[in-house]
Amino acid sequence: MAYEKIDAVIVGAGASGSVFASVLTRAAKKVVLLDNGPDWQLTDLISSDIWGRRVKPAGAPVLLEGNHPFAAYTNQAGWGVGGAALHYFANFPRYLPNDFKINSEHNRAHDWPISYEDIAPFYDRVAVDVGVSGDAQAEEKWRPAGASYPMPPMKTFPNGEVWLKAAETNGIRFVPGAVGMSSTAYRGRPACMYDGWCHVGCPIGALANPVVTYLSEARKAGAEVRALCTATRVLSNQEGTRATGVEYYDANRQRQVQEASVVILAAWSAQNPRLLLNSVTDKHPKGLANSNELVGKFMMVHHIAGTWALFDEDITPHMGTVGAQFMSYDRYIKTSYPGAFGSSFIVTGAAMKTNDYAAARADLFGPELAAFMKRAARGITRITFFGEELPRLENRVELASDKDEFGMPLARLIHGFDDDALALWNANFEQGMKVAKATTATTAWPGKPPFVPAAHLHGGAIMGTGPENSVTNSYGQTHEIANLWMAGPCIFPTEGASNPTYTIFAVSLRGAEYLAQNWGTVAG
Numbered sequence: 001m002a003y004e005k006i007d008a009v010i011v012g013a014g015a016s017g018s019v020f021a022s023v024l025t026r027a028a029k030k031v032v033l034l035d036n037g038p039d040w041q042l043t044d045l046i047s048s049d050i051w052g053r054r055v056k057p058a059g060a061p062v063l064l065e066g067n068h069p070f071a072a073y074t075n076q077a078g079w080g081v082g083g084a085a086l087h088y089f090a091n092f093p094r095y096l097p098n099d100f101k102i103n104s105e106h107n108r109a110h111d112w113p114i115s116y117e118d119i120a121p122f123y124d125r126v127a128v129d130v131g132v133s134g135d136a137q138a139e140e141k142w143r144p145a146g147a148s149y150p151m152p153p154m155k156t157f158p159n160g161e162v163w164l165k166a167a168e169t170n171g172i173r174f175v176p177g178a179v180g181m182s183s184t185a186y187r188g189r190p191a192c193m194y195d196g197w198c199h200v201g202c203p204i205g206a207l208a209n210p211v212v213t214y215l216s217e218a219r220k221a222g223a224e225v226r227a228l229c230t231a232t233r234v235l236s237n238q239e240g241t242r243a244t245g246v247e248y249y250d251a252n253r254q255r256q257v258q259e260a261s262v263v264i265l266a267a268w269s270a271q272n273p274r275l276l277l278n279s280v281t282d283k284h285p286k287g288l289a290n291s292n293e294l295v296g297k298f299m300m301v302h303h304i305a306g307t308w309a310l311f312d313e314d315i316t317p318h319m320g321t322v323g324a325q326f327m328s329y330d331r332y333i334k335t336s337y338p339g340a341f342g343s344s345f346i347v348t349g350a351a352m353k354t355n356d357y358a359a360a361r362a363d364l365f366g367p368e369l370a371a372f373m374k375r376a377a378r379g380i381t382r383i384t385f386f387g388e389e390l391p392r393l394e395n396r397v398e399l400a401s402d403k404d405e406f407g408m409p410l411a412r413l414i415h416g417f418d419d420d421a422l423a424l425w426n427a428n429f430e431q432g433m434k435v436a437k438a439t440t441a442t443t444a445w446p447g448k449p450p451f452v453p454a455a456h457l458h459g460g461a462i463m464g465t466g467p468e469n470s471v472t473n474s475y476g477q478t479h480e481i482a483n484l485w486m487a488g489p490c491i492f493p494t495e496g497a498s499n500p501t502y503t504i505f506a507v508s509l510r511g512a513e514y515l516a517q518n519w520g521t522v523a524g
């Protein structure tokens with residue numbers, strides 16, 4: 001069956017794709033979203049670590065290579081409608097002004113082509129659109145003033161509170177975590193009940209996932225979602241000047257083409273460059289938007305340093321949400337530690353489950369593990385530092401010679417941390433131990449496995465001032481093909497240390513509105 005040409009086809013119905021769909025349908029555009037996973041509904045979300053695996057990624061693997069392969073890829077990638085944000089932890093810190101100008105301030109990496117002030121109004125609007133809880137004024141000790149969040153902070157519990165005094169004595173001031181969760185009933189969604197199952201998706205809709213926020217609006221306004229549809233290539237015209245649509249394989253493994261005036265890739269950081277690289281033509285022998293060979297380059301992740309503490313008293317480790325009760329930017333200045341470079345963002349007070357307790361002491365077995373688990377169930381907690389790595393050309397996505405079931409080459413994600421990133425990771429452990437030792441915990445230890453834990457993939461199609469330094473402009477429009485757009489963290493030129501999704505929503509809202517306002521010139 002041949003589909004009619006539409007206004008916009010969006011690949012990926014996750015966080016960024018949903019924002020584009022919402023804005024474009026509001027502008028009366030005919031929009032289709034393709035997603036390679038199922039069309040998840042809230043009723044599919046079951047609060048169980050075993051059942052929760054159903055919403056975890058499936059599909060073609062990504063080959064993980066390099067000195068520090070991004071082993072968390074499968075745990076971090078989204079699969080199905082809602083994307084990874086269907087079951088994220090919804091920590092919603094902003095980037096700070098210093099993130100946008102590392103090059104000007106430190107002569108390293110890249111500046112963003114925009115400043116904090118360009119994004120700030122979109123942060124305030126996203127907070128209202130999706131429902132953020134927190135204390136914006138308390139955060140303003142680190143950033144310029146903005147609007148209040150629409151809901152007050154979430155409840156706190158002893159597993160978060162036990163860190164506060166000890167952190168303060170180490171110069172780390174905690175404020176209530178900003179989270180995409182409902183502390184009160186909000187826009188028809190109920191308040192959170194603090195059972196800590198966010199990581200497998202919140203069945204009551206208290207978590208601000210795309211299915212209950214932007215995507216729900218888009219669907220009401222007429223967006224069509226085609227689930228179990230895997231995009232394999234962006235198609236372009238004979239002259240190589242325009243994207244004409246997307247080739248994909250539907251739920252019956254049949255090849256289909258969706259023609260559109262505008263193509264938006266919102267399939268997350270590894271898959272977006274994979275699609276561009278696989279879209280070769282004689283006019284684009286290196287892949288689309290890749291004359292400068294920057295597609296797939298500058299991949300970045302946050303390294304994670306988690307320090308554990310065990311208390312004798314019952315600090316209710318299971319209570320709360322999987323997001324943070326408290327957060328701090330007091331190590332966000334890029335030169336916070338001598339001998340290391342980059343920002344760190346600090347959180348504490350995440351609710352834990354049995355497997356988290358076990359993972360805290362992976363060296364224990366049998367009776368020793370059982371005894372530890374008994375104590376941990378009442379007394380364990382963690383302080384976590386997310387750390388920044390700077391963009392480097394050698395951290396990249398390439399096409400492999402192995403192919404998936406549709407004949408599309410798999411992605412190779414090659415990643416290694418440099419000395420600066422490793423120094424920052426180690427400094428964050430030292431800092432975490434100092435704080436832990438200043439609490440009343442009986443024992444504290446760094447959660448340092450024989451690899452560097454990491455999360456949040458960024459880069460692969462970064463934004464910049466022109467084709468000499470980037471793939472897209474600040475709105476996500478590719479420099480080479482005016483009607484081909486990229487959405488999500490793939491366009492971030494640096495990654496800060498804050499969890500990215502609040503910024504993904506804000507940058508996507510800015511890009512989508514620019515596209516809607518300039519539709520005539522972009523869509524042709």
Ligand SMILES: Cc1cc2nc3c(=O)[nH]c(=O)nc-3n(C[C@H](O)[C@H](O)[C@H](O)COP(=O)(O)OP(=O)(O)OC[C@H]3O[C@@H](n4cnc5c(N)ncnc54)[C@H](O)[C@@H]3O)c2cc1C
Binds near residue numbers: 015017
């Ligand atoms: C467990 C977990 C916890 C997290 N916690 C936080 C947090 O606390 N705070 C935070 O800021 N971020 C968090 N994140 C990260 C956050 O979810 C992502 O940053 C965000 O979802 C990325 O948005 P996106 O639109 O780029 O991709 P996604 O939301 O993942 O959407 C991409 C979509 O593209 C689809 N897709 C991929 N390839 C194709 C293809 N070829 N054809 C069709 N469809 C395709 C996928 O199925 C997916 O639905 C967490 C993620 C996970 C998994």
Ligand code: SF4
Binds near residue numbers: 201
């Ligand atoms: S803790 Fe709150 S947001 Fe998380 S799953 Fe439970 S009700 Fe939903």
